[in-house]
Amino acid sequence: MKSVRVVVRVPAKINLNLSVGPQRKDGYHDIATVYQAISLYDEVIAHFGAPESGITVALTGDYIQGVPTDERNLAYRAAEMIANEMRLTPDISLHINKSIPVAAGLAGGSADAAAALVAVDQLLGADLGRARLSEFAADIGSDVPFALTGGTAIGSGRGERLSPALASGEYHWVLVISNQGLSTPAVYAECDRLRQGREISAPRITDALMHALRSGDAPALGKALMNDLQSAACSLRPALRLLLDVGEEYGALGSIISGSGPTVAFLARDAEHALDLTVALSASGVAGQILRAMGPMPGARIIESR
Ligand code: ATP
Numbered sequence: 001m002k003s004v005r006v007v008v009r010v011p012a013k014i015n016l017n018l019s020v021g022p023q024r025k026d027g028y029h030d031i032a033t034v035y036q037a038i039s040l041y042d043e044v045i046a047h048f049g050a051p052e053s054g055i056t057v058a059l060t061g062d063y064i065q066g067v068p069t070d071e072r073n074l075a076y077r078a079a080e081m082i083a084n085e086m087r088l089t090p091d092i093s094l095h096i097n098k099s100i101p102v103a104a105g106l107a108g109g110s111a112d113a114a115a116a117l118v119a120v121d122q123l124l125g126a127d128l129g130r131a132r133l134s135e136f137a138a139d140i141g142s143d144v145p146f147a148l149t150g151g152t153a154i155g156s157g158r159g160e161r162l163s164p165a166l167a168s169g170e171y172h173w174v175l176v177i178s179n180q181g182l183s184t185p186a187v188y189a190e191c192d193r194l195r196q197g198r199e200i201s202a203p204r205i206t207d208a209l210m211h212a213l214r215s216g217d218a219p220a221l222g223k224a225l226m227n228d229l230q231s232a233a234c235s236l237r238p239a240l241r242l243l244l245d246v247g248e249e250y251g252a253l254g255s256i257i258s259g260s261g262p263t264v265a266f267l268a269r270d271a272e273h274a275l276d277l278t279v280a281l282s283a284s285g286v287a288g289q290i291l292r293a294m295g296p297m298p299g300a301r302i303i304e305s306r
Pocket of ligand 1: 068105260
C-alpha cells in the first residue's frame with residue numbers, strides 16, 4: 001500500500017572481526033567480517049515533493065559536513081533504484097537526520113541507503129520484498145545489505161554476502177569518534193602498502209570470536225576482537241594507537257578500530273562499566289567525542305508510515 005510519509009530508523013555498524021584478503025584484479029579485497037548493529041541511529045524520512053522536483057535530499061543533525069545532497073548521496077541512489085524498478089520518475093523528498101558520524105567506519109552512508117530503500121519501497125507501494133531490496137542494497141555498496149538486516153552477521157565477498165552469526169547476549173560499547181574522518185580507499189591502499197611482498201592468505205573469521213559470540217562471553221569477545229585494517233588506520237593516524245592503549249589501561253575488555261576507522265570501539269562488561277570507561281576516557285583528555293551504544297540492534301525499520 002502507498003503512503004504519503006514514511007520514517008525509517010537505521011543503525012550504525014561496527015566490525016568485531018575484519019579479515020582482509022589479498023587485493024583482487026578488480027581492485028577490491030575479499031573480506032570476512034562479523035558485523036554488529038549498534039544503537040546509534042540515522043533517520044530517513046521520505047515523502048512526495050513538489051511537482052517536477054525529482055529526488056531531493058535534505059540533511060539535518062550532528063554530522064552533515066561533507067555529505068553530498070545530490071546523486072552522490074547513497075540514499076538518493078537507493079530512491080532512484082526503486083523508482084526505476086517501478087518505471088516511475090516520481091518527486092521524492094528525502095530528509096536524513098544524521099546521528100551517525102561520517103567517514104567514521106560506522107557505515108553511516110550505507111545505513112542511509114538501506115533506510116531509503118525501505119522508505120521509498122513503502123512510499124511508492126512497491127512492496128519489492130526483503131530479498132529484492134537486498135539485491136539493490138548489494139549493488140549500492142558492500143555494507144548496505146547488513147544495514148537492512150542488522151543484528152550480528154557474517155559478511156563475505158566484499159562484505160555484501162551475509163550469513164547469520166549464532167550470537168547471544170547484549171554488548172556494551174564505548175565509542176571514541178575522531179573529529180576528522182578517514183577515507184576507506186586510503187586505508188585499504190595503506191594496508192596494501194604495509195603488506196607489500198608478503199603472502200596474504202584468504203580472509204577468515206577466528207573460531208575464538210565465533211565461540212565467544214555463541215556463548216555470549218564478553219571477556220572472551222574482548223580478547224578476540226580483530227581488524228586487519230587496524231595497522232593501516234594507525235599508520236595514517238598514529239594517535240589512534242595511543243587511544244587503543246588508553247582504553248585497555250582503563251579496563252576495557254577489548255578494543256578495536258571499527259572498519260577502516262577512525263572510530264575506536266571499547267567493549268565494557270555492562271552498562272555501569274561503560275559509564276566508568278566513558279568518564280575515565282574523557283578525564284584522560286583523549287581527543288574526540290565519546291558515545292555509548294549497545295548491540296546487537298535490528299536493521300532498517302519503519303517507525304512511522306501514514
Ligand atoms: P564504511 O564503514 O562503509 O566505509 P564510513 O562510515 O567510513 O563507511 P560514511 O559515513 O558512509 O563512511 O561516509 C563516507 C563518504 O560517503 C562520505 O564522506 C560522503 O562523501 C559519502 N556519502 C554518500 N552518501 C552519504 C550519506 N548518506 N551519509 C554519509 N556519507 C555519505
